[in-house]
Amino acid sequence: xxxxxxxxxxxxxxxxxxxxxxxxxxxxxxxxxxxxxxxxxxxxxxxxxxxxxxxxxxxxxxxxxxxxxxxxxxxxxxxxxxxxxxxxxxxxxxxxxxxxxxxxxxxxxxxxxxxxxxxxxxxxxxxxxxxxxxxxxxxxxxxxxxxxxxxxxxxxxxxxxxxxxxxxxxxxxxxxxxxxxxxxxxxxxxxxxxxxxxxxxxxxxxxxxxxxxxxxxxxxxxxxxxxxxxxxxxxxxxxxxxxxxxxxxxxxxxxxxxxxxxxxxxxxxxxxxxxxxxxxxxxxxxxxxxxxxxxxxxxxxxxxxxxxxxxxxxxxxxxxxxxxxxxxxxxxxxxxxxxxxxxxxxxxxxxxxxxxxxxxxxxxxxxxxxxxxxxxxxxxxxxxxxxxxxxxxxxxxxxxxxxxxxxxxxxxxxxxxxxxxxxxxxxxxxxxxxxxxxxxxxxxxxxxxxxxxxxxxxxxxxxxxxxxxxxxxxxxxxxxxxxxxxxxxxxxxxxxxxxxxxxxxxxxxxxxxxxxxxxxxxx
Numbered sequence: 001x002x003x004x005x006x007x008x009x010x011x012x013x014x015x016x017x018x019x020x021x022x023x024x025x026x027x028x029x030x031x032x033x034x035x036x037x038x039x040x041x042x043x044x045x046x047x048x049x050x051x052x053x054x055x056x057x058x059x060x061x062x063x064x065x066x067x068x069x070x071x072x073x074x075x076x077x078x079x080x081x082x083x084x085x086x087x088x089x090x091x092x093x094x095x096x097x098x099x100x101x102x103x104x105x106x107x108x109x110x111x112x113x114x115x116x117x118x119x120x121x122x123x124x125x126x127x128x129x130x131x132x133x134x135x136x137x138x139x140x141x142x143x144x145x146x147x148x149x150x151x152x153x154x155x156x157x158x159x160x161x162x163x164x165x166x167x168x169x170x171x172x173x174x175x176x177x178x179x180x181x182x183x184x185x186x187x188x189x190x191x192x193x194x195x196x197x198x199x200x201x202x203x204x205x206x207x208x209x210x211x212x213x214x215x216x217x218x219x220x221x222x223x224x225x226x227x228x229x230x231x232x233x234x235x236x237x238x239x240x241x242x243x244x245x246x247x248x249x250x251x252x253x254x255x256x257x258x259x260x261x262x263x264x265x266x267x268x269x270x271x272x273x274x275x276x277x278x279x280x281x282x283x284x285x286x287x288x289x290x291x292x293x294x295x296x297x298x299x300x301x302x303x304x305x306x307x308x309x310x311x312x313x314x315x316x317x318x319x320x321x322x323x324x325x326x327x328x329x330x331x332x333x334x335x336x337x338x339x340x341x342x343x344x345x346x347x348x349x350x351x352x353x354x355x356x357x358x359x360x361x362x363x364x365x366x367x368x369x370x371x372x373x374x375x376x377x378x379x380x381x382x383x384x385x386x387x388x389x390x391x392x393x394x395x396x397x398x399x400x401x402x403x404x405x406x407x408x409x410x411x412x413x414x415x416x417x418x419x420x421x422x423x424x425x426x427x428x429x430x431x432x433x434x435x436x437x438x439x440x441x442x443x444x445x446x447x448x449x450x451x452x453x454x455x456x457x458x459x460x461x462x463x464x465x466x467x468x469x470x471x472x473x474x475x476x477x478x479x480x481x482x483x484x485x486x487x488x489x490x491x492x493x494x495x496x497x498x499x500x501x502x503x504x505x506x507x508x509x510x511x512x513x514x515x516x517x518x519x520x521x522x523x
Contacts, residue, residue, distance in 0.1 A: 391468025
């Protein structure tokens with residue numbers, strides 16, 4: 001059933017935008033770990049986000065946008081390659097059977113520019129996503145980027161304020177001592193570089209896509225004063241900039257309630273800081289009237305638990321709304337501000353970019369263009385969507401229902417499909433690596449591909465990639481996330497469970513998911 005779409009003051013099952021034009025250019029602003037429920041555009045009033053509100057004032061706001069593959073690099077795979085990643089592997093680079101949209105854009109004469117401080121794009125497990133951009137600018141020093149080998153001995157607690165070090169070795173605890181001014185923080189430098197590129201280079205290209213992949217407001221929740229104390233001025237002592245990754249954070253004694261509030265406030269400080277610096281990019285778009293022929297897509301890879309359900313970080317729990325129900329706003333030439341309640345997900349952004357620039361790729365993809373929603377040709381592009389982390393629960397959103405399907409029988413059988421065999425390195429534990437393929441591995445084929453791919457099975461007792469190391473006792477859950485967005489009432493019963501299980505089985509089969517996914521989920 002199509003959901004209601006509202007544009008301006010009009011409300012109808014569909015709408016028509018008479019002045020809509022296909023943009024020549026696109027600016028994608030991906031802010032990592034951006035919490036939808038904390039943005040003013042989505043009704044949040046806890047933290048200040050005036051520049052994101054500024055984008056919303058001229059955008060179609062998507063109210064039922066969800067993650068696909070999680071976390072960071074799997075989400076970027078969905079966006080740049082167009083196919084769900086999490087059913088085949090946990091985290092990795094672009095495989096030999098697929099190509100990113102940037103390669104096709106290059107062939108079509110579209111200039112692509114990446115500006116990013118995201119360290120996972122430039123290390124094992126994500127090392128080739130940037131390669132087909134026309135050019136890229138990597139801003140050093142964020143999170144686990146190995147930028148400096150020693151702390152600055154002249155650091156005196158400014159502009160980076162005194163803060164507790166992470167519980168495990170993190171490069172950022174060294175890097176932050178080298179920041180000399182507020183402008184040296186990686187998020188600030190990224191937005192300044194993006195604004196500078198728009199100012200000096202955009203006008204020299206016939207068509208362009210600028211991709212701003214900004215790691216903020218992802219942890220560490222570290223910004224200069226007065227931002228750092230903006231939402232918790234009474235905290236006494238070093239700041240806590242590294243959140244725990246755990247369920248039962250307070251109840252389990254991992255942190256106390258006061259520290260939980262402090263960590264949440266520090267996320268807000270970083271959110272407001274990067275929102276402020278985003279304003280510099282928007283100022284260039286204003287100054288050169290780029291909105292007239294440029295689509296601006298503001299999106300994220302996932303949210304971040306900050307005490308909701310007593311969860312912090314992104315631990316091995318189901319994808320509840322704070323993590324999976326994410327913001328997306330699209331400013332489109334000739335389209336007034338409004339909102340859409342159509343179900344959408346990350347692979348749909350890829351399909352939209354293909355639509356705008358009239359390109360396609362060879363591999364099987366899973367997205368649907370958002371253009372008909374934006375221009376009012378339709379009120380819905382999909383009936384359901386899938387989201388999750390490899391080897392954990394699989395979530396399906398269908399209509400107003402979210403179905404959480406938990407693994408059965410020890411989470412086996414399970415397999416990983418890859419020819420590159422890489423994942424996110426844990427710099428503090430260099431010996432934690434993917435288990436190697438062994439003699440049980442077979443050569444299979446991805447849906448729609450003739451390229452052989454290594455399929456490595458994992459059985460009971462086998463070491464598995466750490467993503468799949470879950471407790472194994474998760475129940476199936478059903479929530480009506482429209483009527484119960486806090487997911488407080490599990491409405492699972494035999495009839496609902498059977499219907500949604502059948503829908504999930506059909507959805508997995510439709511995209512050619514590995515048969516062991518259906519087996520481990522008891523489908």
